[in-house]
Amino acid sequence: MYPVEFLYTRDHEWVRVDxxxxxxxxxxxAQKELGDxxxxxLPPAGTHVAxxxxxxxxxxxxxxxxxxxPVSGEVxxxxxxxxxxxxxxxxxxxGEGWLVQVQLKDREETEGLMTSEEYEEYLKGEASR
Amino acid sequence: MVEFGGWEMPVExxxxxxxxxxxxxxxxxxxxxxxxxxxxxxxxALELLQFVTCNDVSRLAVWQAQxxxxxxxxxxxxxxxxxHRLAEDHFFLCVNAANTQKxxxxxxxxxxxxxxxxxxxxxxxxxxxxxxxQGPAAAAILxxxxxxxxxxxxxxxxxxxxxxxxxGLLARTGYTGEDGFEFYFPPPESHRVWTALLEAGRPHGLxxxxxxxxxxxxxxxxxxxxxxxxxADTTLLEANLGWICKxxxxxFIGRAPLAAQKQSGLRKKLVGFEMMERGIGRDxxxxxxxxxxxxxxxxGSFAPYLKKNIGLAYVPPEYAEPGRELRIEIRGKxxxxxxxxxxxxxxxxx
Numbered sequence: 001m002y003p004v005e006f007l008y009t010r011d012h013e014w015v016r017v018d019x020x021x022x023x024x025x026x027x028x029x030a031q032k033e034l035g036d037x038x039x040x041x042l043p044p045a046g047t048h049v050a051x052x053x054x055x056x057x058x059x060x061x062x063x064x065x066x067x068x069x070p071v072s073g074e075v076x077x078x079x080x081x082x083x084x085x086x087x088x089x090x091x092x093x094x095g096e097g098w099l100v101q102v103q104l105k106d107r108e109e110t111e112g113l114m115t116s117e118e119y120e121e122y123l124k125g126e127a128s129r
Numbered sequence: 130m131v132e133f134g135g136w137e138m139p140v141e142x143x144x145x146x147x148x149x150x151x152x153x154x155x156x157x158x159x160x161x162x163x164x165x166x167x168x169x170x171x172x173x174a175l176e177l178l179q180f181v182t183c184n185d186v187s188r189l190a191v192w193q194a195q196x197x198x199x200x201x202x203x204x205x206x207x208x209x210x211x212x213h214r215l216a217e218d219h220f221f222l223c224v225n226a227a228n229t230q231k232x233x234x235x236x237x238x239x240x241x242x243x244x245x246x247x248x249x250x251x252x253x254x255x256x257x258x259x260x261x262x263q264g265p266a267a268a269a270i271l272x273x274x275x276x277x278x279x280x281x282x283x284x285x286x287x288x289x290x291x292x293x294x295x296x297g298l299l300a301r302t303g304y305t306g307e308d309g310f311e312f313y314f315p316p317p318e319s320h321r322v323w324t325a326l327l328e329a330g331r332p333h334g335l336x337x338x339x340x341x342x343x344x345x346x347x348x349x350x351x352x353x354x355x356x357x358x359x360x361a362d363t364t365l366l367e368a369n370l371g372w373i374c375k376x377x378x379x380x381f382i383g384r385a386p387l388a389a390q391k392q393s394g395l396r397k398k399l400v401g402f403e404m405m406e407r408g409i410g411r412d413x414x415x416x417x418x419x420x421x422x423x424x425x426x427x428x429g430s431f432a433p434y435l436k437k438n439i440g441l442a443y444v445p446p447e448y449a450e451p452g453r454e455l456r457i458e459i460r461g462k463x464x465x466x467x468x469x470x471x472x473x474x475x476x477x478x479x
Contacts, residue, residue: 035341036146038431039409039438057460059409061145061431062341064460083407 001028001120003094007070007110008119014094015070017110022071025098026058026089029123034060037089040082042067042100047075049102051109056099058089067099071109077101139339148342149433152305156264157338158326165229165254166313167236170219173247178220181239181382182212183365185375189214194285194300197373199224199232204364204386208232208355211302213287221298223311225355229254239382257297258319262326263309263346265476266333271310273329275299284308293325304343306350307476342433349432351401351441351472357412357427358399358441367395367443369471397424398449401471402457404438408464410457416442417456417463423448426457432473439473440466 006014012030016023031037042056049055055069078100081088089097104110114122139160142148151157169178178186184197191214199207208228213221224232233252242248262271268279277290282301290299290312297314314322327335344354351369353359358368365374366387374387404410409429416424429440444455451470456463 035141036144036431036433038146039407041407059431061345061433062140064409064411 002116004116006094006116007113008116008122009068009070009113010122011066011068013067013070015110015113017104017107020104020107021076022073022102022104022110023098024055024067024070024100024102025093026065026067027119028093030058030065031090031093031097034058034063034065035090036061037086040086040089040099042078042082043075045075045077049073049075058086058099069102070113071102071104071106073102073105075100076103139337141339141341142337145339145341145345146433148336148338149345151334151336152264152307152338152342152346153434154265155334155336156262156266156270156309156330157305157342158323158330158335159261159263159338159343160258160319160323161261161311161343162258162316162319163226164259165224165226165232165252166257166259167222167224167229167233168220168251168253169222169236169248170216171242171246171248172218173242174218174220177236177240177242177248178212179379179381181236182210183374183381183383183387184212185378186212186214186220187378191216192287194287194302195373196285198359198365198370199235200365200381200383201361202382202386203361204366204383204390205361206355206359206363206365206368206370207235207361209353209359209370211300213298213300215287215298221313223259223313228355256315257313258316258322259311259313260319260322260326261303261305261309261311262330262335263303263305263338264307264335266330266335267307267309270326270330270333270335274325293322293329295322304352305346306352306472306474307346344428345430345433348428348430348439348441349434349472349474353399353441354428363397363443364390364395366390367397367399369399395446397443398446399427399441400444400449401469401473402440402442402455402466403469403473404440404457405454405465405467408457408459408462409438410440410442410459410464410466415458416444417458418444418448422458429457435473437473439469 039059287300303309
């Protein structure tokens, strides 16, 4: 379910680091909790974002959720399909439904993130609360 | 599942959009057992309800229902409700779950007839489950599992009926803007009726639908929701509910301020809007007109059938006009919207 090559946040974002570029999206768990996603708002390429700060919002029919950036850096790409097809976040949150790519400022920032195994444990903890 | 007024309620099953579209094009089944039911009966029941509600109860024949509201003296609603007439002196009110206790206490307090033979008021919410079968295929589905003559059961009529082998009250009412039925019956039979209806409806494309779709469906149809479009500070005229205020029926609670407001004008007016720019104007977001905050969104959502972002908002009456532009403040940003004609969606009637 949760790709082992990804890292995860407590706010249910995932990040995949490839060289110095981080691809970011929301997790399967997050899309399921939100339900039908109808609107995604993201900063344009060139925007500088800081770790743990709001990166944008994902809106479903029933709720608005902030997406927090797991890392700091410059947005270098926004998923070009996501504005016209926000439902990709529901159908393929870990793939076609990615949100942005960020040029990493500091690779060490990813050290505090969870592995897929840790994230799955974390979800179990959340479910039993 | 979310907790709602002490009830564990499903917000969605297959997804709000899919459930919404099923109700518009086929059928959806809602468990709305959380809704409250209040019985009023006795020789003075009609008189009491004429006084405490705004619609004209005397116009109801036995086995008819009407949309109405329990009234505060200031012309606002204690709650909106559906009044069913089960006999000359016997009425059955369906009220909002969260308001049931408030409504019941209010009617008791207003009631001047203290003899039980004159008026008996009972909160019977726990004696009824309620399922709502809604959508263009609702009648075809229900006809397979009921003894009731559905062609004779017109919109806003009700009848005792056996559905799926269970005796109850069947009403051709709903909160979705589609044709449909609401069935009130004893709670121990809930599972049986639910499964039998789903079974009968499967070939017709019936699916279970949750509170999420119920909300988007009522919004497309511009039906008010208590706590959003309706509250103690909003008169029924302001909420576009003048059509249920029968000022000519005789005195009732709140009649005088409504009559006065008809002369003096509204303080605010409920309007519909459609987002022109990207964004969803949601509940509570400020509405900007001519450079200042002039109102608030009461309900706003993506509308799954219309595929637009729509909402309802209160604005000063002088600005209420279809076509006129508004701006909705969405998380600090002003986003363009345009007033529309209400309802946003109206089903084609045959």
